[in-house]
Amino acid sequence: MTLKNKSSLNVKITPENKCSFCHGSKCCSYVTEALETPRSKYDYEHLLWQVSHENVQIYKDDEGWTIMFQSKCTHLQQGGRCGIYEVRPQICRDHDNDYCEYDEPAEKSFELFFNDYESLHKHCKKRFKKWDR
Numbered sequence: 001m002t003l004k005n006k007s008s009l010n011v012k013i014t015p016e017n018k019c020s021f022c023h024g025s026k027c028c029s030y031v032t033e034a035l036e037t038p039r040s041k042y043d044y045e046h047l048l049w050q051v052s053h054e055n056v057q058i059y060k061d062d063e064g065w066t067i068m069f070q071s072k073c074t075h076l077q078q079g080g081r082c083g084i085y086e087v088r089p090q091i092c093r094d095h096d097n098d099y100c101e102y103d104e105p106a107e108k109s110f111e112l113f114f115n116d117y118e119s120l121h122k123h124c125k126k127r128f129k130k131w132d133r
């Protein structure tokens with residue numbers, strides 16, 4: 001059942017049932033890794049290479065630069081259950097659903113977001129006047 005359907009049934013959302021309402025189990029559908037703040041043309045060239053790959057995105061928020069791989073966890077089961085719940089990695093145990101992507105899309109806090117080569121290349125040309133020379 002989708003989130004929309006459940007909401008329309010006026011089911012009270014609690015920390016215990018919230019994840020079952022979350023269509024696609026958002027927090028289990030990607031991997032992120034913090035990046036050094038890019039400064040030089042060389043740094044940006046490197047990011048251009050990374051973001052040229054399928055399902056790779058780069059963003060900057062108030063914590064800095066991050067690379068994100070849109071890739072669903074292989075342990076995610078039909079219905080949103082974790083297939084290794086009892087032994088899931090620590091980062092999954094630490095993740096709190098108190099205020100998560102279900103409540104507000106992560107994109108809302110992005111200061112910069114690059115979804116492909118073109119978007120980052122545009123940014124590079126703005127940031128470095130002599131980018132193409």
Ligand code: SF4
Pocket residue numbers: 018019020022025026027028095096097100101102
């Ligand atoms: S923690 Fe939040 S984003 Fe993750 S599955 Fe639960 S409701 Fe969805």
Ligand code: SF4
Pocket residue numbers: 027028073074075076077081082083084085088089092
């Ligand atoms: S191990 Fe389980 S909780 Fe962690 S990302 Fe995969 S499905 Fe989600």
